[in-house]
Amino acid sequence: MDLFYRFVIFFMAVLILFTSMLMTLYVFGLANPDRLPNLIYGLQGRWEMGILFLLLFVAGAWVIYPFFTKEKTTTAINTTEIGSVDITLNALDSLIKNIAIEQEGVVSINSTLNTTETGLLISLKTEIYPSMSIPQITNSLQELVKTYIEDTTGVSVTEVRVLVEKISKVNENKTK
Amino acid sequence: MAENEGLGTIKIANEVVAIIASLAASEIDGVSSMSGGVGSGIAEMFGQKKGVKVETGEDECVVDLSVIIEYGISIPEVAENIQKNVKEAIESMTGLNAVEINVHVQGVHFTNNEEYVEKSEL
Numbered sequence A: 001m002d003l004f005y006r007f008v009i010f011f012m013a014v015l016i017l018f019t020s021m022l023m024t025l026y027v028f029g030l031a032n033p034d035r036l037p038n039l040i041y042g043l044q045g046r047w048e049m050g051i052l053f054l055l056l057f058v059a060g061a062w063v064i065y066p067f068f069t070k071e072k073t074t075t076a077i078n079t080t081e082i083g084s085v086d087i088t089l090n091a092l093d094s095l096i097k098n099i100a101i102e103q104e105g106v107v108s109i110n111s112t113l114n115t116t117e118t119g120l121l122i123s124l125k126t127e128i129y130p131s132m133s134i135p136q137i138t139n140s141l142q143e144l145v146k147t148y149i150e151d152t153t154g155v156s157v158t159e160v161r162v163l164v165e166k167i168s169k170v171n172e173n174k175t176k
Numbered sequence B: 001m002a003e004n005e006g007l008g009t010i011k012i013a014n015e016v017v018a019i020i021a022s023l024a025a026s027e028i029d030g031v032s033s034m035s036g037g038v039g040s041g042i043a044e045m046f047g048q049k050k051g052v053k054v055e056t057g058e059d060e061c062v063v064d065l066s067v068i069i070e071y072g073i074s075i076p077e078v079a080e081n082i083q084k085n086v087k088e089a090i091e092s093m094t095g096l097n098a099v100e101i102n103v104h105v106q107g108v109h110f111t112n113n114e115e116y117v118e119k120s121e122l
Helices: A002-027 A035-042 A047-068 A089-100 A134-153 B014-027 B040-045 B075-094 B111-120
Strands: A074-079 A084-088 A106-115 A120-128 A157-167 B002-004 B008-010 B031-034 B052-056 B060-070 B097-109
Touching (some): A002 A047, A074 B075, A084 B075, A089 A106, A089 A134, A120 A134, A134 B075, B014 B060, B014 B075, B075 B097
Parallel strands (some): A084 B097, A120 A157
Antiparallel strands (some): A074 A084, A106 A120, B031 B060, B052 B060
């Protein structure tokens, strides 16, 4: 992605160099300004040029896109003198879903992750079969997730929020 | 790039360092695969190795590895092993000083899912 991205940016820069120089010449009367309107009128109906400009638009959008969506999708594990280690929130999420379902009483789980300055904020929405009391299950779930993530990944967990969305009356077999 | 006095200079292409790094990382227990991510297809078109990014200087290099780790293993431990093995491989095979080996864990590989799928096919 890097190389291709750089190539596109380079190409656009060349385009800007060219058009800006042209415009400067027109403004200071060093080139014939009559040509410019004719050039633009001449483009009407020429669909090949239309496609070219559309491609240019798409390229511009693609280049600008990262500037607006650089939300943090990874969180740091640690940094030593050899280098740094980090993990994506998606990877963490898959670990969380996998361990949360092991908690007795949890029928299904939905999880979202956020990072804070102090550590991970894990939000769980679950469906529970109350084989034990619900606070027992949810407390156990919080402990389980927090301990597991901290032991397996080394990332510190600030909070595990649990929302019990549904109570199951039947002990459905958990699919793993 | 290193200078061999009188005989000339030795230049090592980034791709070579990338291949060494990739192999050294894949050797480690717990590494499921190197992670491509979006645009890896295009990157491979331009000759870049999947999951590895290498930047080289005069005598040193910085390597960024994107990996998928096997489920059930301590991730910091695997990451540290990757860093050590890659650093050693690069330094012994190329003579370059591996200043930074950064590991980016992109995902976890669950083998029990595969077993589940296989059973359902019976």
